[in-house]
Amino acid sequence: MEAAADQATTGGARRERGGRNARREQRAHAGQGPGRPYIIRNIPTYDILSEENLTRIETTADRILAEIGIEFRDDPAALDHWRRAGARVDGVRVTFEPGLLREVLKTAPSTFTQHARNPDKTVLIGGDAVVFAPSYGSPFVMDLDQGRRYGTIEDFRNFIKLGQASPWLHHSGGTICEPVDLPVNKRHLEMVYSHIRYSDRPFMGSVTAEERAEDSIEMCRMLFGAPFVEENCVILGNLNVNSPLVWDGTMTRVLRAYARANQGTVIVPFILGGAMGPVTNAGAIAQSLAETMAGCALAQLERPGAPVIFGNFLSSMSLRSGSPTFGTPEPAIGSMVIGQLARRLGLPLRCSGNFTTSKLPDAQAMTEATMSMLAAIHCGANFILHSAGFLDGLLSMSYEKFVMDTDLCGALHSYLGGVVVDDNQLALDAFREVGPGSHFFGCQHTMANYQTAFWDSETADNDPFEKWEAAGADDAAGRANKLWKKRLAEFEAPPLDAGVDAALRDFIARKDAAMEDAWY
């Protein structure tokens, strides 16, 4: 345990933007190949609104907070925090003078490091860093062979393994699917253990009850050593607002548990426009801002300096059927505004991911996923949950789509590399060598650059029609089906210290013995 702690790298949650640590980490990882633990973007964010319009949205959020307020239910300690901070508390309704939350948020770090048990997989969150994590929270899993069924702990482990096997994800995620074959009150133990056992990347802990969050953090203490955890972020909790304008006590107690332990929280309003928020984009964005600011500020009141991520989960609805829709243009373009607002607050940002409502890993799935994912890329998201596997409006984790999505994540590594302008890239000598009417296949410049020039997809078929047809005329889903089976068959778990492993198993056995199974 101490050995793991000693190997870990730079410091914890401090306001680091532009600081020496952040710059050092960026230099260390910029431009690395597939082995780099995260991306440093080399393209600017895509800012679509004027300062004036951003201010109008912020003013609307301030008025929502001051005139309507947010309910904090079943958590008296949260209300005490707000009273002490100078907010007005009336029953469970809290209203905030404009500027109050922004003042509280000044202690929140603009970038922070989340440590992995393998220090080479430690990630930077915030600034120009981009971290891809798999999808989160589906009750079902599906593949082309067996169709849709409830997820199990075996599926859960399979997805951790598929994630770990992909060089294009940076984070092991959290509740990748619900393992419904395990009791509700003990699931978190096996989930956290599985992340530790089958991945050496950073991961997320339980958020379904305060004691489960505490268990998740305790298991990290066994892995990293308690003193290291006290000073460094090693686990994240993903907290949903009960939009509109309600924070439930379960969520705020968990939020405070992570913050109290100096661990990271992702604050995520869940707004389907027309249901949990207004049907218009600007209003839903203002609401999202208000709800996120309140959650991030509560973490700061629990422990100033605790790492927080400015999250959102905006989507639209089919106003014909009332069904939620994902990967549609309005939330995609709305993400750009969310990104601008997060940067004005100076907080790390979480946005969208490979969203879709399709029930199959088909053309609809990847149209929607690509639009949604590119929005996260363009808006400047730092932590992109739901980067792989999302199907059927988050009801299913798809084995095939997981493979397609990680391939898209790979393409986005090249995309985020931007267009480099230097003498080698400008290639004037190559034009001199080749001249008009010839070709560049074998020229010196091509030979020197071809291995790194272009993204090389593992799932796309670029062969001539005849060759593709002779090979079986498979579609992308069929190829992905073969790939995930191959990767699982070839998987080797990263080595884990036997003492840590035994301590974790012992902890789980004691917890298991101490509690009756609960199934709901």
Add this chain to the structure above:
Amino acid sequence: MEAAADQATTGGARRERGGRNARREQRAHAGQGPGRPYIIRNIPTYDILSEENLTRIETTADRILAEIGIEFRDDPAALDHWRRAGARVDGVRVTFEPGLLREVLKTAPSTFTQHARNPDKTVLIGGDAVVFAPSYGSPFVMDLDQGRRYGTIEDFRNFIKLGQASPWLHHSGGTICEPVDLPVNKRHLEMVYSHIRYSDRPFMGSVTAEERAEDSIEMCRMLFGAPFVEENCVILGNLNVNSPLVWDGTMTRVLRAYARANQGTVIVPFILGGAMGPVTNAGAIAQSLAETMAGCALAQLERPGAPVIFGNFLSSMSLRSGSPTFGTPEPAIGSMVIGQLARRLGLPLRCSGNFTTSKLPDAQAMTEATMSMLAAIHCGANFILHSAGFLDGLLSMSYEKFVMDTDLCGALHSYLGGVVVDDNQLALDAFREVGPGSHFFGCQHTMANYQTAFWDSETADNDPFEKWEAAGADDAAGRANKLWKKRLAEFEAPPLDAGVDAALRDFIARKDAAMEDAWY
């Protein structure tokens, strides 16, 4: 004929950027619904390179033009133009002092109007306008029922009808597929006639020989009246550079024919990095700039003020197999730079489209298409050829993908609408009405806005899993298959003046009688 000419709207090819005509047209069409004839973008372009790096690329293009030059083969009149303009002509090789082409390009309009036979379908090209046109040039067609086969004039007409039936395209395109059942030397007559007969939108003419371009323009004179055509752009020709750095005589003769008649040309280098250009993005972009500037300038020398579109067709290769790849990240991000360069030149821009190498309308097809198409949207493309149907690296026009792509074009109408910030969109009253913990389904603000709030896809399935399964568990390609058949079955051609129709048929009959069929 004169009636059609009288109905046509504003003036032809003049330097209009920021001018009264452009602004008037923009106001007239901004924010219109599905019936608008083109889009006015309400989001900024996505500019990724600094002025300094753009200048380095421009300087490299200037050096390519000055030190290596471009060959203009089999067209002495083109060489005469260059000599008179002050370029150095050595055999067929032409070199250009830095600044020469930019000086010639000063007469090119930054925006122009392409007239449709139905004045309500007339489009603006350049500035903030965005025009979607179907894919162009495939020898094969395919659908899920019959698979891949050579295209026929019936397929060609079918695609015109499917385009005309979609509210999300703005232009009828050109050689949507090759009608290989017609003689090579007569195809263009039936193609131009079919655009006129089955669409009332603007379209493109033949580029395979000078006399076929002349025929295309002559048929427009019969439709719009010769005096109108002399003053206004009513047809476009799409001209490919024989990259690297060669303009073939067939292309420059056709280019000059369109320009001479005051008609529009789209100047398109075709560069697969590593084959027809360097394997590095910055160099391929510099080459594309050099080749496009030369083509656009030649049009200006033939007739100063002739409308030109700054085109490009950048893509990558699989360096494992040598196969071309489309919809990959490098050309997508490279498009952003192309957009910045076109704006610095002040020319309308054509970029990418729904590119893919997939052989099926599957997940690969739409991953690649969406990445490519969004690049065209973000980079500020004004005329987006290949917006619908592109499959198998442009070898096939797909009936199903045509439907999927036009649906994506519809989504992009909403995307380009951006985030509007006004009191209604900010929805403060809705928050007052609903308050914390309730929902927005039936509130006054939702009822007033829901019909226009969200893009309503015709091909996406947003139903719950059980409902989707009970309805047959179709994938997106299956739904698209049903949709194209329904649209063809319901198609009604827009009315065409019987006199014009008879004149066109008579022209074709006379041409047909005067030529032997040629099949290659």
